[in-house]
Structure formats: structure tokens, C-alpha cells
Amino acid sequence: MNSAIKRRESHANRSGLTRRDVLTLSATGVLATATTLAPLRVLAAAPQGQLTWGIHVSLAPTWFDPAETPGLITPFMVLYALHDAMVKPMPGQPFAPSLAESVSASEDGLGYEFVLRKEATFHNGDPVTAEDVKFSFERYRGASHDVMKARVAAIETPDQLHVNFKLKTPWPDFLTFYGSATGAGWIVPKKYVEKVGDDGFKKAPIGAGPYRFVSFTPGVELVFEAFEGYWRKTPSVKRLVFKVIPEEATRLAALKHGEVDIAYSIRGELAEELQRTPGLTLKPVDSPATFWISFVDQWDPKSLWHDARVRKAAGLAIDRKSINQALTLGFSKLTGNPVVCNVFDFFWQPPEPAYDPAQARKLLAEAGHPNGFDGGEYYCDSSYSNLGEAVLNNLGEVGIQMKLRPVERAAFLKEWGEKKFKNIVMGGSGAFGNAATRLAAFIVKGGPYVYGSYPDIDDLFEKQAVELDHGKRDAILQKIQQLVQERTVAAPIWQLAFINGVGPRVGESGFGLIPTFAYTGPYEDITLKGS
Amino acid sequence: MKRYVSRRVGYCLLSLFLLSVTIFFFVRVTGDPATLLVEPGASEADIAAMHHQFGLDKPLWVQYGLFIASLAHGDLGKSFYYRTPVMELYLSRLPNSLYLAAVAMTFSLIIGIPSGVLASVRVGRFWDRAGKMFTLLGLSLPPFWVGLVLILVFSVYLGWLPSSGAGTPLHLIMPAFALGWYFAAAHMRLTRSSMLEVLGSEYVKLARLKGLPQVLVIAKHAFKNALIPVLTLAGINLVIMVNVATVVEVVFAWPGIGRLLYEGITFRDFPVVQGVVLMGGAMIVIVNLVVDILYAVIDPRIRLES
Numbered sequence: 001m002n003s004a005i006k007r008r009e010s011h012a013n014r015s016g017l018t019r020r021d022v023l024t025l026s027a028t029g030v031l032a033t034a035t036t037l038a039p040l041r042v043l044a045a046a047p048q049g050q051l052t053w054g055i056h057v058s059l060a061p062t063w064f065d066p067a068e069t070p071g072l073i074t075p076f077m078v079l080y081a082l083h084d085a086m087v088k089p090m091p092g093q094p095f096a097p098s099l100a101e102s103v104s105a106s107e108d109g110l111g112y113e114f115v116l117r118k119e120a121t122f123h124n125g126d127p128v129t130a131e132d133v134k135f136s137f138e139r140y141r142g143a144s145h146d147v148m149k150a151r152v153a154a155i156e157t158p159d160q161l162h163v164n165f166k167l168k169t170p171w172p173d174f175l176t177f178y179g180s181a182t183g184a185g186w187i188v189p190k191k192y193v194e195k196v197g198d199d200g201f202k203k204a205p206i207g208a209g210p211y212r213f214v215s216f217t218p219g220v221e222l223v224f225e226a227f228e229g230y231w232r233k234t235p236s237v238k239r240l241v242f243k244v245i246p247e248e249a250t251r252l253a254a255l256k257h258g259e260v261d262i263a264y265s266i267r268g269e270l271a272e273e274l275q276r277t278p279g280l281t282l283k284p285v286d287s288p289a290t291f292w293i294s295f296v297d298q299w300d301p302k303s304l305w306h307d308a309r310v311r312k313a314a315g316l317a318i319d320r321k322s323i324n325q326a327l328t329l330g331f332s333k334l335t336g337n338p339v340v341c342n343v344f345d346f347f348w349q350p351p352e353p354a355y356d357p358a359q360a361r362k363l364l365a366e367a368g369h370p371n372g373f374d375g376g377e378y379y380c381d382s383s384y385s386n387l388g389e390a391v392l393n394n395l396g397e398v399g400i401q402m403k404l405r406p407v408e409r410a411a412f413l414k415e416w417g418e419k420k421f422k423n424i425v426m427g428g429s430g431a432f433g434n435a436a437t438r439l440a441a442f443i444v445k446g447g448p449y450v451y452g453s454y455p456d457i458d459d460l461f462e463k464q465a466v467e468l469d470h471g472k473r474d475a476i477l478q479k480i481q482q483l484v485q486e487r488t489v490a491a492p493i494w495q496l497a498f499i500n501g502v503g504p505r506v507g508e509s510g511f512g513l514i515p516t517f518a519y520t521g522p523y524e525d526i527t528l529k530g531s
Numbered sequence: 532m533k534r535y536v537s538r539r540v541g542y543c544l545l546s547l548f549l550l551s552v553t554i555f556f557f558v559r560v561t562g563d564p565a566t567l568l569v570e571p572g573a574s575e576a577d578i579a580a581m582h583h584q585f586g587l588d589k590p591l592w593v594q595y596g597l598f599i600a601s602l603a604h605g606d607l608g609k610s611f612y613y614r615t616p617v618m619e620l621y622l623s624r625l626p627n628s629l630y631l632a633a634v635a636m637t638f639s640l641i642i643g644i645p646s647g648v649l650a651s652v653r654v655g656r657f658w659d660r661a662g663k664m665f666t667l668l669g670l671s672l673p674p675f676w677v678g679l680v681l682i683l684v685f686s687v688y689l690g691w692l693p694s695s696g697a698g699t700p701l702h703l704i705m706p707a708f709a710l711g712w713y714f715a716a717a718h719m720r721l722t723r724s725s726m727l728e729v730l731g732s733e734y735v736k737l738a739r740l741k742g743l744p745q746v747l748v749i750a751k752h753a754f755k756n757a758l759i760p761v762l763t764l765a766g767i768n769l770v771i772m773v774n775v776a777t778v779v780e781v782v783f784a785w786p787g788i789g790r791l792l793y794e795g796i797t798f799r800d801f802p803v804v805q806g807v808v809l810m811g812g813a814m815i816v817i818v819n820l821v822v823d824i825l826y827a828v829i830d831p832r833i834r835l836e837s
Binding site: 060408409 | 562563564566567568576577580610612613614615620623679682683686687690693694695696781782783784786790791793794797798799
């Protein structure tokens, strides 16, 4: 991240804003509007043509309603087309003012004021008002809704264009949750939703995004059409069609045959085939999904994994570069940080993870295992059993023999959360957030997937939760991540690259424009070649 | 006859009841669907709310009772994932599966029957051996592999056919072949053995002794009688085809009920899995009932013996 973005980001997160900071934020919104809106509106041609996506997952109608957004990245594939948010991740900006042209925080961290854009409208022509913002928050019942509702004391709407969120206690992560990790900040039309009801809304959703809903055949196809009244710019492509093609090889075949223009999720040997095919472009995208191995027995003094040397040896045994090359053609990032994504706020950059099997064997010998040992079971989500197998083989090469236990996804998440696993769990998370949210879920006491913790780390975490100064909070969270690395609480594997294919008709695909967003976006920036 | 029919109907209802109990409980053994519908690490309250929304917090016997009660009204429940009535989803996809099955069955009969006849009159020779190879491959090769190879050859390399989806007759060709090959093999084997049995019968020998041309003996005398078991099987296979095309539909992204079942299993969408399995079971049970009744009508010995 460059320093300009950090400054803007730190301004967005820090509660102790000066008057100059508030003006800066407002100016950013005005500038963004002035530079993107006015000249483009003058020159914008009518949208033309159609682009077709080959989607790897079945589209759910709950994704049309921001109120039910789970803490996964996939629904945002639809949200970015159909809806708009007060602030949201955009190219170059993690919290770009969108429906809100400016946002400012009070000095005491107890209030956030949003000023809406006058020109923002829904697809039915109704303006986006403060009432819609309040309504959208109050009806939100998706990921972390309990956290948000518990922290927000009141929402004031002094007029149609101003919304004030009053917090019960200072909450430095308010914008992280409101603007990226949840759907609470994505705005729906109150009058329309009250008229048609929740189920009616899912059948015929209306939003304020760059594309309007046309039709949906459950599990088969979703069609959007350009909304020419979108405040930011008129989309270039008239029609977007999302086709569900669950089988990966078929998706690639459809891309090669020209039936789809963009295909999501092409992996391994198929990605190599995609790379070799003339006319097609392989587009890897950094996802926020980090993967690591978790030593869930390390707090049990009787366990072999209790010894930090054994854990370090396991970390040194993993040949991350080779695995990366084999499975993701080298596009995944080897940041060395097990749980925190490298573009998240408060990310700490560890030293490059080493692959040193000789040192690993030495450490094992020092720990009393010169001939290796039976490490027990290696649990993983079965979708990633190829990764698990590769890591397992590396561990075996230094003498740590384990049995792979791939578990179907839902069962894996349930049993992981219920602390039923032993020995090693290959964890992974693609949830939005920041370093604090990741550490809360996987490292710190009380987290849903935490089998044990270290008191000093827990104390530090509590301290950062109430620290309003961004710089000080950053220092504490970085210290926590350093301790995690020093003690090998978890050993990093990689930050997964999401590999996609783009066909010859596509001009700007939208891949990689929004940092850590695995899908194409913003949709209004996507173009056909020659347009 | 009435007693025969009412007994058969009773067996059908019993079969459907047992099927409903089995699928209802077995689908719940697969785990908790709420874990797939909320974000990882969701609170207990969120999961409990999801359970309450879908009625999963009630005792199992209550859930089953409600399920049967709504079934009596033709209501298969509401999909957890799509939030749409299962019957609506099912009926929107069923025509696609019927269409695919009809074309696949046509293909299997056009290939299977003539090749079976040819194999039966050329026993031990080239056509017989070719037919056996065709049968062996059809029964052994997994349909998903056949589908992928067809996509590779006809869609990617030759560019003649669309790789996936539905909409035009061209979209049907590859999935119908992938689905129909297995059944063509089965029909070919049955036709061959049925023809061999008929060709060895006394009346066919008499026809030959009378000096009738071989073509006439086969086409007029043997073929029609040999066809009876084949068509019976084809009728039952048609219904089976509609319900077992899951893998083919997924490979070709064909929007049928097989793919709906796959999605239901993937997302632990209990109502969808229950609905699709029950409807499929009902289809097969009803077809068998009709066949049993027709047999009894045609051959009185059957109903008298029973």
C-alpha cells in the first residue's frame, strides 16, 4: 500500500480527526466526484454490447439483499453490480466515499457523520435519502449484525442528506465493519422494500448500483442491464450475464469456445492450459484468503507439538515456492504472515518464510526426535486437500509422519469451531476485515477457532481494542503478530491467488482494480474491446 | 382385478412412505445446513436464528410430521439456499430433464436396437464383437469422463457444438450422447439376447422351414416379439434417466433436476434434496405400478397368480 492510501485509510479509521482531516476527507469525495463524474458524464456514450461470465458457484437470491450478506466475499460479486454502499473498497481506496460523498468522525470516536450525494438515485428513480440509510442498517441481519447493533447507540437523520451514527463506546473498527466486512452499509430503498416485502425484494431487487436487475433463473443465470443514471459514471457494457457453470473444465471450455468472456476459478493444470491458449488471458487476483497450519495441541504439555522447536521445524519443512508453482502457477503470495492479509490495516510484514529441511531435522533432533515422529492427523477442508497433501508430503520428508483427514467444508468449519480436531488443522480465511478481526477469530482467547492462547497476547489484544490512536494501535497489533511468528503459534502457507480467465472480447476486465477483491469490479469500469 | 390393483397401490404408498422416512433422516445425518449459510465463526445466536427460520430447532418427529402434512398439499417446502418453493424450482427444471432424457432415450434406442438385432444374426462375427465392445465401453466408461472428452473434441478442438448450457438443439447433442450411451449398451444387450431367444423358438424355425426369406423372418416374425421386453425396459429406463442424469447435467451445466439435486446436496439444502428424491421415487413407483397393471390386463395369469 502506498503512503497516500495509508494516510487516507488512517484518516478514515482514526477517531481523533482534526478539522483539517475532515476537510481532507470531504475534499477527497468532492475531488473523486469532480474528476470522475463531470467530464465522463459529458463524454459517456450509451452502453453497448454484452459480456458473459462463467461463474463457479450457484447464485443465491439472498445475495441480492445486502441485509443478509454473510461474511464471505462471494455475494459482493452481485452487490457491486446491483447495489451501492455509503463507503466501499474501490480502486486505490479501501474506504472510498460512494453514496456518501464524505464521512467524518468525531473527536471522541463516538460519532460518524455521513453526507449523502444529492445525485444518487435508485434504479426506480427515487433519490437515496438518509431514511434509506437508517432503514438499511436497522434491517441488516447478516454477518456481524449483532456486533454492529450492540455498538451503535442511535442513528440520527437530521435531514435527507445527513446521517449520524452514534456509538455507545469508541469503536475504531466501525468503518471496517460498516464499509467492507458487512453489508450494513449497502443501501436499499425503504419505500420499495416495505411495499414488496423481503421475499418480493429478492425476486425483483432494486438498488443504487451501476446495473439494474433484469432476470434470474435460480442456479442457472443472472442478467443485469446498465443503469445510465448511476452517479459515478454510465457503464460501458449494456448487458451482463452471469452463467453458472459448476464444472471447472467446462468453464474453461466455454471460455475457449467464446460462450463466456470471463471465467472464474481456473486452477492447476487447467490454469496452465489457459495460459497456453492464444487469445485468452490468465488473470490472477490477490485474494484476502490466507492459509496456515494451526498446531491445536501446542497448549497441552503432553503433546509433541507443545515444543516450539517442533512447530518451527514443521514451518521450515514447507516448500512454499514449489507448492505455489504447482498449484497456483506461482501467483499466490508468500507473505509469511499466517492469518493477516497483506493489504489489511495493521498488517505486519514478517521475514520471508524459509524452506530449510536440514534445519528442520536439526530442530527435531534437538527436541528429541532425531528419527522424526508420528504427528497424528492433519485436518483440512476437502476443497483444499491438494494443498494439504503437498504440505503433508513436505512434513514427511523431514520425518513428521501424518495422516491427511480432508473433511467436507461445512463439517470442517463446524468441527473446527467445536474444537474437535487434534494435532494439526490447516486453516484458512478469506473474510474481509483488518488484522484485529483476523487475530480475534484465530489467535486470541475467545475466538471461534481458538483452541488455546497466550495471556500476554490476549492482554495486548484487549489493549488495542480500546486504543483510539491509530499509530499506537498499529504498534500493538504488529507486536502481537510478531509474537505469533516468534512462537510459531501458526505456520504460514500462503495468501491464495484466485486465478481467472479472460476472453478476447474484453477490454478492461476489472480484475485487480479493487485490492483483495477476487472478482471483477467496479462493473462500471469494465469495457469491451473497441468501445 | 380390483384387489390386485389396490394391493399394488398399497405397496406403492408403502414404498413412498419408506422413501420419505429414509431421505428425511439420512439427509439430516449429513450435518447442519446452517453452517453453510452463515459466515465462518458466526455466533451461536446467528446459527440458532437460522435453525428457527428453517424449522430445524423443532424435534425431528415434529419436523417430519410437518413435512408430511405439507406434502399432502403438494408443498415440498422452501429451499434454504434459493428461498424459493421447492416445487417451483423442481417444475422449472423438470422440462429440461425430460427433454434431455427423451433425446437420450431416442439415441439409445436408435443405436441399441439395430445393433442388438445385427449382433444376434451375426453371432460370433464382426458385428457381434463390435456390439460387445460398444456395450462394454458404454457400461464401463463413466458418463462424466465421456462428457468431458466430448466437450474437448467437439467444442474446444472442432468448435462445432456449444460446451454447456441449454437453449438450442445443438446444446442437447453432447449431453444426450453422454447420458444415452450407457442405456444404448443396456438396450443392445437385451435386444441381442431377446432376439437370440426368439430366433431359437419353434415358430421361427417353422418360418424358415417354409422357405421365408431371412429378412422377413427377422423383421416380421422375430423382431416384434423380441422387442417387447426391450420397450418395457426402455419405458422404465426413461424415468430412471430423468432422475440419474445428475453428473451429466453438472458437467454440461444443463439446467435440469439432476443439477438441482447436486446443488441441494452441496448446500445441504434439505428441502431440495427431499423434494427431488421423493419426486423421482414417485415417478419410478408410478411407472412400475402402471406396468404391473398393464401386465395384469394383458396376461390374466399374472393377476390370478398374485
